[in-house]
Amino acid sequence: MADLVLTAPVLEKTRREIDQALIKAGAHMVLLVDEAGNIVTSCGKDSSVIDTTSLAALAAANFGATCQIAQLIGEDDFSLLFHKGKKDSVHFTRIEPDFILITVFGEQVSLGLIRVRVGELARTLEKILGF
Amino acid sequence: MALIDLSKKEVHCKIVYYGPGRCGKTTNLLFIYNAMGNNSRGKMLTIETKGDRTLFFDLLPLNLGKICGFDIKIQLYTVPGQTMYEATRKLVLKGVDGLVFVADSLKVRKAKNVESFEDLCRNLREHNLKVEEVPLVLQFNKRDLVSTPIPTLTCEELQADINNGLKLPAFEASATKGTGVFETLKEISKRTIRHVTAKHLMPSKK
Numbered sequence: 001m002a003d004l005v006l007t008a009p010v011l012e013k014t015r016r017e018i019d020q021a022l023i024k025a026g027a028h029m030v031l032l033v034d035e036a037g038n039i040v041t042s043c044g045k046d047s048s049v050i051d052t053t054s055l056a057a058l059a060a061a062n063f064g065a066t067c068q069i070a071q072l073i074g075e076d077d078f079s080l081l082f083h084k085g086k087k088d089s090v091h092f093t094r095i096e097p098d099f100i101l102i103t104v105f106g107e108q109v110s111l112g113l114i115r116v117r118v119g120e121l122a123r124t125l126e127k128i129l130g131f
Numbered sequence: 132m133a134l135i136d137l138s139k140k141e142v143h144c145k146i147v148y149y150g151p152g153r154c155g156k157t158t159n160l161l162f163i164y165n166a167m168g169n170n171s172r173g174k175m176l177t178i179e180t181k182g183d184r185t186l187f188f189d190l191l192p193l194n195l196g197k198i199c200g201f202d203i204k205i206q207l208y209t210v211p212g213q214t215m216y217e218a219t220r221k222l223v224l225k226g227v228d229g230l231v232f233v234a235d236s237l238k239v240r241k242a243k244n245v246e247s248f249e250d251l252c253r254n255l256r257e258h259n260l261k262v263e264e265v266p267l268v269l270q271f272n273k274r275d276l277v278s279t280p281i282p283t284l285t286c287e288e289l290q291a292d293i294n295n296g297l298k299l300p301a302f303e304a305s306a307t308k309g310t311g312v313f314e315t316l317k318e319i320s321k322r323t324i325r326h327v328t329a330k331h332l333m334p335s336k337k
Contacts, residue, residue, distance in 0.1 A: 006134070006135065006136050006137055006138070007137055008137055008138040011136070011137075011138050012138070034132070034134065034226065035225055035226065036132055036134075036145055036225050036226025036227075037145075037190075037206070037226070038132075038134040038143050038145070038226065039134075039143075040134070040136075051174055051176075053173055053174070053176075053190070053192045053206070054174060054176040054190065057176065057188075057190045057206070057208075058176070058178075060225075061187060061188065061222060061223075064222035064225070065219075065222070068218055
């Protein structure tokens with residue numbers, strides 16, 4: 001895993017794209033984390049409402065664990081995960097090669113919309129982050 | 132892999148407590164959590180499982196103040212110690228910046244200490260890291276048992292088993308009582324931050 005140094009312009013552009021694609025579509029919070037569980041950036045709800053440090057660490061571990069499940073059934077990896085709650089749900093998607101985008105959204109936003117927006121955003125972020 | 136956020140002026144480092152099952156890794160984190168003030172510690176995350184064994188990992192975020200205007204934030208992780216959870220240990224080691232190897236002073240755990248250290252070296256190699264290159268501190272835990280009738284290993288024996296040729300700093304500790312816990316944390320934080328800052332923030336002073 002290579003070292004990652006974030007520059008302010010790249011980070012600002014990343015935030016703008018996330019805000020445009022997901023926060024304006026109604027998502028409560030979006031986190032971009034790396035596979036080690038470090039938060040690259042967060043958008044939306046104040047981090048005092050949701051414990052983002054724990055969420056990032058657990059998301060990274062969750063991806064690692066499901067990767068092992070994928071391998072048991074002959075897949076390399078699962079590129080997205082979705083957990084549905086009574087009110088709020090979480091959508092995780094991999095941003096190649098080392099990042100995970102976590103989207104927390106409520107029942108008023110459809111999963112379909114999140115999936116479409118995340119799909120487009122993933123391609124944009126991969127370009128911005130230099131892959 | 133340390134994360135350096137230039138816009139927020141923050142450096143995030145990951146320190147992993149490694150060692151055989153029941154050696155006291157989670158106890159180290161719990162003592163640190165209970166002893167630190169609310170301003171310097173975050174929320175301790177422990178994944179609830181039946182019994183007191185760690186099946187996934189524990190996480191404790193800490194704020195260590197400023198260096199060169201950068202806020203230093205470290206995250207302490209533990210791994211599940213039992214041999215069968217190798218995949219989880221490898222996962223937690225991803226992006227590690229510093230390591231504490233907690234060795235068990237009980238005589239019956241001698242082989243488990245060696246096995247766990249070899250497992251650490253192997254898992255580091257799989258992440259393209261060498262044990263000599265990553266900041267690493269040893270902790271000989273459960274030293275309070277030396278004065279009891281329970282058979283224990285001497286520090287020399289532990290040094291010969293684990294620290295053979297590596298010349299790593301080692302601390303005697305009793306995590307339940309807190310002896311040596313902060314000494315270990317201080318040393319590994321110092322080494323990790325020095326390693327990260329030398330690499331990224333002050334490369335000319337390396």
